[in-house]
Amino acid sequence: MRIIVLAERINYLLGCEMKLVFYNDFIPGVVSGDNIVDISEIVNGIPHIGPGDLMSRLIQNFDQYRSSIESAEKSNSGVPITSVRLRAPVPKPGKILCMAGNYLENGTLKEPRPINAFLKNRDAVIGDGDTIILPPAPVTIFHHEAEAGLVFGKRASKIKAAEAYEYVFGYVNVIDVSARGLGPEGGDGFFMGKSWHTFAPIGPYLVTADEVKDPQDLHIKLSVNGSIRQEYSTSDMGHKIPETIEWATSIATFNPGDVLFLGTNHQGLGALQDGDEVEMGIEGLGTIRLNVNENLKRKWDTGVDRSVADRIAGR
Amino acid sequence: MKLTFFNDYQLGLVEDDSIIDLMPLVGNINAPTSQDLINGVISEFNTRYRSLFLKASATEIKIPLSQVQLRAPLPRPGKIVAMAANYMENGALKEPRPINAFFKSPESVIGNGDTVILPPNLATIFHHEAELGLVIGETAKDVQPEEAYKHIFGYINFVDVSARGLNIPSFYWGKSWDTFGPMGPYLVTADEIPDPQNINVNLWVNGDIRQTYNTNDMGHKIPRIIEWASSIARLEAGDIIICGTNHQGLGALQDGDKLEMETDGLGILSVLVQDDSKREWPRGVDTEMADRVAGR
Numbered sequence: 001m002r003i004i005v006l007a008e009r010i011n012y013l014l015g016c017e018m019k020l021v022f023y024n025d026f027i028p029g030v031v032s033g034d035n036i037v038d039i040s041e042i043v044n045g046i047p048h049i050g051p052g053d054l055m056s057r058l059i060q061n062f063d064q065y066r067s068s069i070e071s072a073e074k075s076n077s078g079v080p081i082t083s084v085r086l087r088a089p090v091p092k093p094g095k096i097l098c099m100a101g102n103y104l105e106n107g108t109l110k111e112p113r114p115i116n117a118f119l120k121n122r123d124a125v126i127g128d129g130d131t132i133i134l135p136p137a138p139v140t141i142f143h144h145e146a147e148a149g150l151v152f153g154k155r156a157s158k159i160k161a162a163e164a165y166e167y168v169f170g171y172v173n174v175i176d177v178s179a180r181g182l183g184p185e186g187g188d189g190f191f192m193g194k195s196w197h198t199f200a201p202i203g204p205y206l207v208t209a210d211e212v213k214d215p216q217d218l219h220i221k222l223s224v225n226g227s228i229r230q231e232y233s234t235s236d237m238g239h240k241i242p243e244t245i246e247w248a249t250s251i252a253t254f255n256p257g258d259v260l261f262l263g264t265n266h267q268g269l270g271a272l273q274d275g276d277e278v279e280m281g282i283e284g285l286g287t288i289r290l291n292v293n294e295n296l297k298r299k300w301d302t303g304v305d306r307s308v309a310d311r312i313a314g315r
Numbered sequence: 316m317k318l319t320f321f322n323d324y325q326l327g328l329v330e331d332d333s334i335i336d337l338m339p340l341v342g343n344i345n346a347p348t349s350q351d352l353i354n355g356v357i358s359e360f361n362t363r364y365r366s367l368f369l370k371a372s373a374t375e376i377k378i379p380l381s382q383v384q385l386r387a388p389l390p391r392p393g394k395i396v397a398m399a400a401n402y403m404e405n406g407a408l409k410e411p412r413p414i415n416a417f418f419k420s421p422e423s424v425i426g427n428g429d430t431v432i433l434p435p436n437l438a439t440i441f442h443h444e445a446e447l448g449l450v451i452g453e454t455a456k457d458v459q460p461e462e463a464y465k466h467i468f469g470y471i472n473f474v475d476v477s478a479r480g481l482n483i484p485s486f487y488w489g490k491s492w493d494t495f496g497p498m499g500p501y502l503v504t505a506d507e508i509p510d511p512q513n514i515n516v517n518l519w520v521n522g523d524i525r526q527t528y529n530t531n532d533m534g535h536k537i538p539r540i541i542e543w544a545s546s547i548a549r550l551e552a553g554d555i556i557i558c559g560t561n562h563q564g565l566g567a568l569q570d571g572d573k574l575e576m577e578t579d580g581l582g583i584l585s586v587l588v589q590d591d592s593k594r595e596w597p598r599g600v601d602t603e604m605a606d607r608v609a610g611r
Contacts, residue, residue: 047347057347094391095420097487117487119418121548122394135546157493183415188484191396191416195548197456250434252420252491 018069019286020058020170021205022087022127026051028058030069031205035078042068052092055206056257059153059169088127089172089206090151093259096120096200097248098147098176100190101312102238102263108313112238115247118188120176120261121195126290128204132177134272134294135196140181141300142272143308145264146222146230146280148215149174150241151206152260157253161242167254168245170208171215173280173288174261175201175222177272180308201280202259203288212284215241222268222280229304230268237262266312271300316368317582318356318469319501320386320426324349326356328368329501329582333377340367350391353502354553357452357468360504387426388471388502389450394554395419395496396544397446397475399486400608401534401559407609411534414543417486419475419557423496425586431476431568432494433590439480440596441568442604444560445518445526445576447511448473449537450502455550460538466550467541469504470511472576472584473497473557474518476568497574497586498555507580512536514579518564520572525600526564533558562608567596 019031028043028051029036042065048054058065100116126132134142153169177199183189212218215234222230239247241262248260272278274294281287317329318337326341326349327334341364344355356364399415425431433441452468476495481488508514511530518526535543537558544556568574570590577583 047345049345049347049351053347053351095422100485114483116483116485118485119420119487119491121418123549123551137546184413186484187415188417188486189415190486191418192547195418197547197549250436251488251493253422253493255422 018073018208018211019205020055021089022051022091023084026087026091028054030073031081032073032078034081036081036084037072037075037078039069039072042072050092052090055090056094056255059151060256062153062169086128086204088125088202090202090257090259091125091127093122093125093257094255095258096122096261098194098261099239099244099263102244103232103265104236104238105265105313106232106236106267108315109238115239115244117248118190118194120200124195124197124200126198126201128288130201131198131291131293132201132272133198134292136296137179137182139179141305143178143180143269143305144222144224144229144272144278145176145178145269146220147174147176147261147264148218148220148234148282149202150215150260150262152254152258153256155253155255156245156249159245159249161246164242164245165209168209169256170206171212171285172202172206172259173282173285174259175278175280175290176261176264177201201288201290204286207285219283222278224270224272224276224278227303229270230265232265232267234262236265267309268304269308270304271302273298273300316365316504316507317501318353319388319499320349320390321383324386324390326352328372329380330372330377332380334380334383335371335375335377337368337371340364340371348391350389350553353389357450357552360452360468385427385500387424387498389498389553389555390424391421392424392553392555393421393551394548395421396548396554396556397490398535398540398557398559402528402561403532403534404561404609405528405532405563407611408534414535416544417490419496420491422493423491425494425497427500427584427586429497430494430587430589431497431574433568433588434492435592436478437481438478440601442477442479442565442601443518443520443525443568443574444475444477444565445516446473446475446557446560447514447516447530447578448498449556449558451550451554451556452552454552455541455545458541458545460542463538463541464505467505468552469502470508470581471498471502471555472578472581473555474574474576474584474586475557475560497584499584500582503581516578517576519575520566523599525566526561528561528563530558532561563605564600565604566600567598569594569596
C-alpha cells in the first residue's frame with residue numbers, strides 16, 4: 001500500500017495527472033483539484049473552427065502543450081468546478097464507433113459474441129448537466145448503456161493488438177443511449193437505435209491514459225434517480241481493448257480525438273423516461289449527471305429491465 | 316456550378332474540359348482542413364461565393380482538366396448517412412421497405428482516379444452500389460418534407476462499395492472500409508439538377524454496363540429521406556446522404572477492375588480496384604443477388 005501511495009505521489013510530482021475539459025462557453029480547461037484552470041491562452045493558437053477540432057488537434061499535438069498545461073494545472077489559479085457549467089470534453093469527434101454486445105454479462109457467456117460495432121452520430125454528443133431528449137418515435141423502450149470510452153491519440157490504421165495502447169490518448173465516461181424496437185428485425189438498425197440527437201453523453205472530463213492504471217479493470221456505475229442500475233467491471237469485457245482496436249482499425253482509419261465506446265454489460269439496463277436524473281461514473285474518470293426529457297410522457301417500469309438482461313445472458 | 320478539389324487540394328470550378336483555381340477567392344475562410352474549406356463555401360455560397368465564382372469564370376485562367384488530378388470534393392464529410400435498400404428494384408416491390416440507414420466512415424472517401432482497396436477479409440464478394448449523393452447546405456433538424464430541398468446544396472456521384480457475406484449483419488464491417496466511398500468527380504450545385512427524382516444512374520465495369528436505373532424508382536423519395544434522417548440526427552453543411560441503390564445490376568469488384576459511374580448532369584466518376592489476394596468472382600451482373608432483393 002505504501003508503495004502505491006508513493007507511486008501516486010511521484011506521478012503527481014512528475015505531473016502525469018491530467019483531466020481536460022471544456023466549461024461555460026466552451027472555454028478549454030484543465031482540472032486542478034477542485035478547481036478548473038483556463039488554458040485557452042495556451043491552446044488558442046491551434047487552428048480550429050470550433051471546440052471539437054480544437055480538442056482533436058490538441059490531442060494530436062499534445063506533447064507540444066503538455067508542460068504548459070501542467071504548469072497551468074499547478075498554478076493554484078482557476079475557479080471552483082462547482083461554479084462553472086461543464087461541457088463535453090470531446091464535443092464533436094471525427095467518429096464515434098461503438099462496440100456491440102461486447103460483455104460476457106458477468107461471466108454468463110462462455111465466450112465473446114462475434115466482434116461487431118456500429119458508428120454513432122458524432123453530432124449527438126452532450127456533456128455533464130445536459131439533457132437527453134427522448135424522441136416521439138414508436139419505441140418499445142429507451143435504455144441507458146453505461147460504457148467506458150477511449151479517445152484515440154494518434155492516427156491509427158491496421159494497428160496490432162500488442163501496440164494498441166500506444167494509440168490511446170485517454171478515457172471518458174460515456175452513455176450509449178439506445179432506442180429499442182425500431183428498425184428491421186434481426187438486421188442492423190443501429191442508426192435508428194443509437195443516433196438520435198443527444199444520445200451520446202460524454203464527460204465530465206477527458207482523463208489522460210497515464211492516469212488510468214488498468215483500463216481493463218475499471219468499475220462502472222450508473223444510477224437513475226439515486227437507485228443503482230448498472231454496476232460492473234471492464235474485466236468482464238468480451239473482446240478486450242487491444243483486440244477491439246486491432247479489429248476497428250483493420251477496417252477504418254481512426255484519427256486523434258475519435259472515440260471508441262467499448263460496449264456495455266446488459267445486466268442492469270433499465271428504462272429512461274421523462275424527468276429521470278441519471279448519474280454515471282467510472283473510478284478515476286469522475287461522474288457525469290444528466291437529465292431526461294420526453295414530451296410524450298410515456299411510462300415504463302422503473303428499475304432493472306430483467307427481460308433484456310436474461311435474453312442477452314442466454315437465460 | 317461544379318466544384319471540386321484538385322492537385323494539392325486546391326478548390327476548383329469545373330467548366331467543360333477545364334478547371335479554374337478558386338483559392339485566391341476563399342482565403343478568408345477559417346479552414347484548418349480541406350473539408351472545412353468546402354463547408355465554408357457551402358455555408359456562404361448564396362450570400363457570397365456564387366457571385367464571386369461566376370466572376371472568376373469570366374476572368375480567371377482555365378487549366379485543362381487533363382493536366383490536373385481531381386480529388387474528392389468532400390474529402391472528410393462530417394457524416395455520411397447511407398440509405399439501406401431504398402429502391403423498388405425496377406418496380407418489382409409493391410411498396411418501399413421500412414426506412415433504414417447506416418453511417419459510413421468519413422475516412423472511406425476517395426476521389427476520381429483513386430483506387431478501391433479490397434481487404435483480405437472473410438467477405439464472400441465485394442459489390443459496387445452506384446448511388447445519388449445529396450450534399451447538405453443549410454443545417455437540417457426536424458425538417459418538413461416540403462422544406463427538404465431547401466437544405467440540399469448539391470448532388471454528387473457516390474459508389475457505396477460493400478463487402479458481403481460477413482457472419483453478422485453489420486454495416487460497419489460491410490461498408491466502412493477505408494477506400495469504400497468513391498465520390499466525384501465534382502459536386503454539382505442543386506440549381507443544375509432540376510429534377511433529382513428523375514435522373515439516370517449508370518455504372519460500368521471495364522466498359523460493360525452493370526447498373527442502369529432511374530432515381531424515379533427510389534422507395535422513400537428525397538423529401539421523405541431528409542425529413543426522416545433530420546428527425547434523428549442534425550445534418551450539417553457538407554454532410555452527405557446517399558440515397559441507396561437499385562440492386563438490379565450489382566456485380567463483383569475484383570483486382571484490376573476499372574469502375575465508371577455517371578449520373579445525368581453529375582459527370583463521370585472513374586476509380587480502379589485493387590485486391591492483393593487476387594481473388595476471382597464471375598464477371599457480369601450478380602443475378603442471384605438481384606433476384607433475392609426483388610423477391611423473385
